[in-house]
Amino acid sequence: MKKVTVGAAVVGAAAVCAVAALIVNHRMRKSSKWGRAMAILREFEEKCKTQDAKLKQVADAMTVEMHAGLASEGGSKLKMLITYVDNLPTGDEAGVFYALDLGGTNFRVLRVQLGGKDGGIIHQEFAEASIPPSLMVGTSDALFDYIAAELAKFVAAEEEKFHQPPGKQRELGFTFSFPVMQTSINSGTIMRWTKGFSIDDAVCQDVVGELTKAMKRKGVDMRVSALVNDTVGTLAGGKYTQKDVAVAVILGTGTNAAYVERVQAIPKWHGPVPKSGEMVINMEWGNFRSSHLPLTEYDHALDNESLNPGEQIFEKMTSGMYLGEILRRVLLKVAEEAGVFGDEVPPKLKDSFVLRTPDMSAMHHDTSSDLKVVGEKLKDILEISNTSLKTRKLVVELCNIVATRGARLAAAGVLGILKKMGRDTPKQGGSERTVIAMDGGLYEHYTEYRMCLENSLKDLLGEELATSIVFVHSNDGSGIGAALLAASHSMYLEDQA
Ligand code: ADP
Ligand code: MG
Secondary structure: OHHHHHHHHHHHHHHHHHHHHHHHHHHHHHHHHHHHHHHHHHHHHHHOOOOHHHHHHHHHHHHHHHHHHHHOOOOOOOOOEEOOOOOOOOOOOEEEEEEEEEOOOEEEEEEEEEEOOOOOEEEEEEEEEEOOHHHHOOOHHHHHHHHHHHHHHHHHOOOHHHOOOOOOOEEEEEEEOOOEEEEEOOEEEEOOOOOOOOOHHHOOOEHHHHHHHHHHHOOOOEEEEEEEOHHHHHHHHHHHHOOOEEEEEEEOOOEEEEEEEEHHHOOOOOOOOOOOOEEEEEOOHHHOOOOOOOOOHHHHHHHHOOOOOOOOHHHHHHOOOOHHHHHHHHHHHHHHHHOOOOOOOOHHHHOOOOOOHHHHHHHHOOOOOOOHHHHHHHHHHHOOOOOOHHHHHHHHHHHHHHHHHHHHHHHHHHHHHHHHOOOOOOOOOOOOOEEEEEEOHHHHHOHHHHHHHHHHHHHHHOHHHHOOEEEEEOOOHHHHHHHHHHHHOOOOHHHHO
16 A cells, blocks of 8 residues: 555656656757747848848949949840830920829729910729730730720710810820830830739730720721820929929839930930930839849749749849738748647648738837737638747748848939939938838838838938938829820820910
8 A cells, every 4th residue: 555655656756857858858849949939030130131231232222223223125034124205294384184003903984184384184984894804814915805896985985075176186194114125205115024923925016006006996086196104204293293303203012213304324325315305214123133232032932933034133122022922931830840830830830921011011100008900810821820929920020021121222223213313312402302202012001111211221321311302192193193294295296385
C-alpha cells in the first residue's frame, strides 16, 4: 500500500513536472514564435526604409531618367511619350463637346457644354456601360461597334439645345488608356492591349481610324479631335479649373504621370514648335526602376511570378493592383516560419492576389480598440479565425510598412518631376504655385496612403515651398479633360480666332 502511495506520489510528481514542462515549452514556443515573427517584421521594415536621403536619391534618379527618355526614343525605361497636346484648355473654350473614356472594364460617354470665357462648364452629362467580357477578347470591329452603338444611343437621346449649328460636326475627345504610339493629337497606333483585353487583330491598328469607321457603321456623325490617355485627360481637366496645374498623377490599379514640358527641352521632338512652346509628356512612370528603390525578397518574387517580369517595377511597389499582394506575401512568410496563424499555414494565404488593396486599406484604417475589422477581413478572406489582438496588430503594422513605402516612393517620383521642371526650390518673390492634379481609386480611397504621400512631399520640399505645392483631386477629370482637349484642339478653332 505504502509502496503504491509512494509510486502514485512519484507518478503524480512526474505528471506535474511534465505538465509544467509542457507549459514552459509552450510558452517558449510561443515566445520564440513571436520572436521569429517580430524578426521577420523588423527585417522587412528595415528593407522598406525610405528615409528622406533615400527618397532624394530616388527623385534624382527619376529626373535623370526623364532627361534620358526625352533625349531619344528608347533612351530610358521611361518612355516619356510625346502626346501632341500643346494646347491645354484655357477656360475660354465654348460649345458642346463629347468624350469617350475607355481604359478598364467600364467605359463612359460624356457631353459637356462649355460657356466660354469665365462661363465654365454649363452642363455635363454622362452614361456608363461595362464592356461585356466576350468583347474584351473578341475582334476590334466587335469592340468598337459596341462602343459606337452606345455613343449613338447617347447622341440620339440628347435635347435639341445641344445640337451643333448647321454645317458643324460634333467633336470628340477619346481617352484610351492603353499604350499608344501617337502620331498626332488625334491619331496613333495601338502598341498592345493590357488590363485583361486581348484583341490581337487590333495591334498596330490606327485607333482613331477604327473608332471612326465604327461610328460610320452606327450612323454617328462625329470627329475625333483628340486622342489622350487618363493622365493627360486629368491634367487637362485639372487645368481648366486651376490655372497652375502642371502635373497629373494617377494612382489606381496602376500608376502613371504626365506633366507640361518646354518643347526646347525635348531633343527627340523634331516637329514644329507650337505657339505655346510647351508639350504634355506622358511619362509612363510605372516602368521606372533604379538601384535606389528599396526592393525586398517579396518584391522580387512578386515580379518574377508576374505576367510582365522585369517591367513596371515602380508600379509594382506603389499601385493598387500590388500593395495587397505584397502584404499577402509577407503574411505567408510569417505564417510559414513563425506559425502565428497556428501550426498549419492557412491554405487561402497561398492564393496570389487573394488579398486586395481595398481590404488592406480597410484593415489599415481600423480604429476599433479590438481591431474588429482586421479580425473580420482575416476570417472572410483568408479563413483565419480566432486571431489574437497581438496578431491583428502585427497585420496592421505590416499594412503600414507596405503603404508607407508605396506612398513615399510616389512622393519621391513627384519630387523628381518638380526637379525636372525647376520647381523644387523657392523662387525669388516666391509666388509661384504648382498644382498637382491627382486621380485614381487608390489616391481617392486609401486615406493613410494619400496623407503620407502629400506630407512626405511637403517634408522633402521644406517649409518654404510646402505651401506653394497643392494637390487637388481631379475627380473623373480624365473624361472631362478629353472633351476639353477636343475643344482646345477643335478643327473650328481657326474660325473663332
Ligand atoms: P483604374 O485604375 O482601373 O482605372 P480606379 O482609378 O477606379 O480604376 O482605381 C481602382 C483601383 O483603386 C483598385 O484596383 C484598387 O487597387 C484601388 N482602390 C479602390 N478602392 C480602394 C480602397 N477603398 N482602398 C484602397 N485602394 C482602393
Ligand atoms: Mg482609371
